[in-house]
Amino acid sequence: xxxxxxxxxxxxxxxxxxxxxxxxxxxxxxxxxxxxxxxxxxxxxxxxxxxxxxxxxxxxxxxxxxxxxxxxxxxxxxxxxxxxxxxxxxxxxxxxxxxxxxxxxxxxxxxxxxxxxxxxxxxxxxxxxxxxxxxxxxxxxx
Amino acid sequence: xxxxxxxxxxxxxxxxxxxxxxxxxxxxxxxxxxxxxxxxxxxxxxxxxxxxxxxxxxxxxxxxxxxxxxxxxxxxxxxxxxxxxxxxxxxxxxxxxxxxxxxxxxxxxxxxxxxxxxxxxxxxxxxxxxxxxxxxxxxxxxxxxxxxxxxxxxxxxxxxxxxxxxxxxxxxxxxxxxxxxxxxxxxxxxxxxxxxxxxxxxxxxxxxxxxxxxxxxxxxxxxxxxxxxxxxxxxxxxxxxxxxxxxxxxxxxxxxxxxxxxxxxxxxxxxxxxxxxxxxxxxxxxxxxxxxxxxxxxxxxxxxxxxxxxxxxxxxxxxxxxxxxxxxxxxxxxxxxxxxxxxxxxxxxxxxxxxxxxxxxxxxxxxxxxxxxxxxxxxxxxxxxxxxxxxxxxxxxxxxxxxxxx
Numbered sequence: 059x060x061x062x063x064x065x066x067x068x069x070x071x072x073x074x075x076x077x078x079x080x081x082x083x084x085x086x087x088x089x090x091x092x093x094x095x096x097x098x099x100x101x102x103x104x105x106x107x108x109x110x111x112x113x114x115x116x117x118x119x120x121x122x123x124x125x126x127x128x129x130x131x132x133x134x135x136x137x138x139x140x141x142x143x144x145x146x147x148x149x150x151x152x153x154x155x156x157x158x159x160x161x162x163x164x165x166x167x168x169x170x171x172x173x174x175x176x177x178x179x180x181x182x183x184x185x186x187x188x189x190x191x192x193x194x195x196x197x198x199x200x
Numbered sequence: 201x202x203x204x205x206x207x208x209x210x211x212x213x214x215x216x217x218x219x220x221x222x223x224x225x226x227x228x229x230x231x232x233x234x235x236x237x238x239x240x241x242x243x244x245x246x247x248x249x250x251x252x253x254x255x256x257x258x259x260x261x262x263x264x265x266x267x268x269x270x271x272x273x274x275x276x277x278x279x280x281x282x283x284x285x286x287x288x289x290x291x292x293x294x295x296x297x298x299x300x301x302x303x304x305x306x307x308x309x310x311x312x313x314x315x316x317x318x319x320x321x322x323x324x325x326x327x328x329x330x331x332x333x334x335x336x337x338x339x340x341x342x343x344x345x346x347x348x349x350x351x352x353x354x355x356x357x358x359x360x361x362x363x364x365x366x367x368x369x370x371x372x373x374x375x376x377x378x379x380x381x382x383x384x385x386x387x388x389x390x391x392x393x394x395x396x397x398x399x400x401x402x403x404x405x406x407x408x409x410x411x412x413x414x415x416x417x418x419x420x421x422x423x424x425x426x427x428x429x430x431x432x433x434x435x436x437x438x439x440x441x442x443x444x445x446x447x448x449x450x451x452x453x454x455x456x457x458x459x460x461x462x463x464x465x466x467x468x469x470x471x472x473x474x475x476x477x478x479x480x481x482x483x484x485x486x487x488x489x490x491x492x493x494x495x496x497x498x499x500x501x502x503x504x505x506x507x508x509x510x511x512x513x514x515x516x517x518x519x520x521x522x523x524x525x526x527x528x529x530x531x532x533x534x535x536x537x538x539x540x541x542x543x544x545x546x547x548x549x550x551x552x553x554x555x556x557x558x559x560x561x562x563x564x565x566x567x568x569x570x571x572x573x574x575x576x577x578x579x580x581x582x583x584x585x586x587x588x589x590x591x592x593x594x595x596x597x598x599x600x601x602x603x604x605x606x
Contacts, residue, residue, distance in 0.1 A: 063549060064604050072605075095545060096562040096575045118575050120543035121605060181545065 061171045063178070064121060068168055072121035073129030078102050081092035081114040097123045101130070101188035105196055110142060115185065122172060122181040129165050130138045130185045137162055143193055146186035151178045203498035206227075211236040213491075217245045222555025228535045230373050230401060232423045232560050232579030235487065237360030239427055240413050244484035246576040249495035253475055255452060269478050270487030272482035273468070279403070280410040280418060286441065288434040288468040289476050293400045293421035294323040297367075300396060300417050301482035303447040304365075304440075310336030313362040315393075318344040318571050319372045319379075320496045322564040324398045328367060338362070344571045348375030348524040348536075352383045359387045363395040365416075371401040374565045374577065375524030376507075376534030378402070385414040394440075400424055404583070405503065406496040407533055416440055422480065426583075429488035434471070448473040469545075475603045490576035499584050506582050506591055507533035513595040514561045519602055523577045539598065541606040544578040550604055551597045556595065 080087075084102035091098045097119030105113040113134040117127040134142060141162055148163050153173050159166055171179050208214050212234045217224055226234060246268060252261035254269045269286070277284040289364050290296040305314075305328075305361075314337055330340050334352045340358050343351045350368070359366070366388050372379050381397065388395045396417035400406060404425035411417050417440070421432035446453055446464050450473035455463040464470045508528055514537050524535040539547055543559025551558055561576045562569045569576065580594055 064546070069605060094561070096566065096569065100574075120545040122546075123543075160479075176548075178549070 061174060063171050064174065065171070066157065069121060069127045071168070072126035075115070075117055075124035075126075079114040079117045079131060080116050081112060082129075084114070086192040088188045090184060090188045090191060090193060092119070092180055094180065095120070095172075097184060099123065099127050099188045101127070101184050101185065101192050103134070103171045103192045103196060108138045110137050114187075117185070119150070119184065120181050122169070122178055123184055125138055126169065126182045127185040127188075128168075129168070130189060133162060133165055135191070136142075139193055139196065141187060145187075146183065146190055151185055153182065155165035172184075203495050203502060203584075205502055205585065205587050206492075208478055209239070209587070212585050213237060213240070219555045220553055222553075223593075225554075225556040227580040227582065227586065227590060227594060228559045229404070229583035229586075230424065230563075230579065232429070233404060233426050233583050235426055235428065235483070236490050236584070237363070238490045239483045239486045243428060243479050244482040246482045250307075251479070253464060254413060254478055255469070256419055256435060262329065265478055268482045268485075269476065272481040275485035275488040275492075276420075279408075279492070280408050280412050280420075280435055281412075282435050283438070285468060286435055286438050288436075288441070288471045289481055290432045290471075291430050291433055291477060292423070292432035293398060294327075294417045294432075296419040296421075296432050297324055297326045297381045297396075297449045299434055300419075300436075301331045303444040303471070304394075304417075305331040305335055306445050307443065308335060308337060308364050310546045311338060312339055312364045313338045313360065315340050315342065315363055315366045317342040317350055317368045317376070318567045319348070319377070320367075320565065321369065321373050321398065321400070322566070324367055324369060331583070337364075341567070342366075342368070342561050344568055346528075346572070347377070348372060348568070348572070349377045349530075350379060350594060352380060355387045356382065359393070361392055361498045363388070363391050363393045367417075368398070369395040369401065370399045370418075370517045371534070372513055372524070372532065372568075373401050373562050374536050374566075374568055376531040376536075376581075377525055378400075378532065380530075381413050381415065383581070389414075401532065401534060404491075406500060407492070410435060422484040422487065422533060423491040425484075425487055426491065427484035428480040430477045431484045433484075438467065439463075441470070444471075446470050446473070448495070450474040472486075484506065494584070503533045503582050503584065503586075504528050506586055506588065507535060507589060510580060510582070511596070512534050513591065515596075518560065518596060519606060520598065523572060523574065534579065536577035536579045536582070538574065538577055539601065539606075542601050544576045546605055547578045547598070547601050550601045551594065554593060554597045554600065555589075556594050556597050568593075
């Protein structure tokens, strides 16, 4: 894997992530902003009992932020709350130089070049911040 | 005096370095500009040979440090055309603005109004909001036009008998637009209000004749005018400063202290609590002496020629839209733009691989971004040491951005 932040796979996911895939109806919606740059991720979850049935997102952000939100949207269906909740810590550890990602999060290995750019880590983790808020909302709202 | 950009570049050691294997093209001067050798030498010389606290010691080093610190105050005063005893050192423009917002507003009454603008940096918004929450003040705002200037037609309905101050930027840090100060001063004088100008973006581009502006407060910061970070200044007329209570308490700013109460020093020391940023002030003084030796009509012509080259190049790119004045009238070389299909951070990241340093984002000006319905812009900001090859490298880099992302 090269050190190019904008390799074809990331750009392709970013372009896909530019689409508005928000869900109506949804069981939880979280909106998070990056105060440093103004990027915003809206993440919707539709639940099937304890599992995520479907996810949708709308992202106003950079290519890395959009690609991350799209990656998240794709990998969430089928995960239960506990598994989903582990994503943010796993991704943060990976970006900080940790070991390989566990199975549900392997798609984030495409973001390996971001590890060398700490100022951009927040671009990738913003969607996971939204996930944490959305999961909390599903618990609070039953 | 003449102005030789190539000679000026050689005075800034950092411009000789490479970034990512490319020649550095530094176009982020509105955020922080680079320092000439004269400033580096002055700061080092001070800490190496004259380091001591100021105003209190009687030994030789304390005398030397005090003289250097006060000489720097005189340098700032000369740059602004004002008296040295009307210059208050602060850690930067943000701290200087907080002095006014936290101290001067204590003279106001609940319901009094502060008029800001949508062009302001957050540092000229948030301090006023904090003061308003404390004192029951009302904040109003002059809107921005689509061109990124102040909508002065709104002034008559915004300025009223409760308006106590108009606090505005002298030059927008996003659009480069120069504020029509006369209009603000006239509106303020009509109701007996004060005017504050944030000169952070204007002061690096030549001496400022503050008395002719007719304003009551002027603020600048060192790190944008080729000086050190951690130093800035507030100017206000003597009687205005004397009317203001202290903001921060501590050493240096007192006349006498008992456990029950204290009395305070005269300005400017009333507002310089604690040990000040001495070496930084010395560095700022050196920066101003360096800048003062230049022919500023020639520097301005040089900077405007580069701005025109940049604006022309951007206008020729169909993917790009300039955010701000399209021409050179009443603007400086701070140029923002958006690029279709490319987020400003991605633009800047790719430009960085080519050695071009620009800034992307909201530039701490979210109200303006909201008004213009933008998440952010890419900003190139020109300083005296930039040359045509810097502009061309940026414009060529945008082609690379398009190839990679669009």
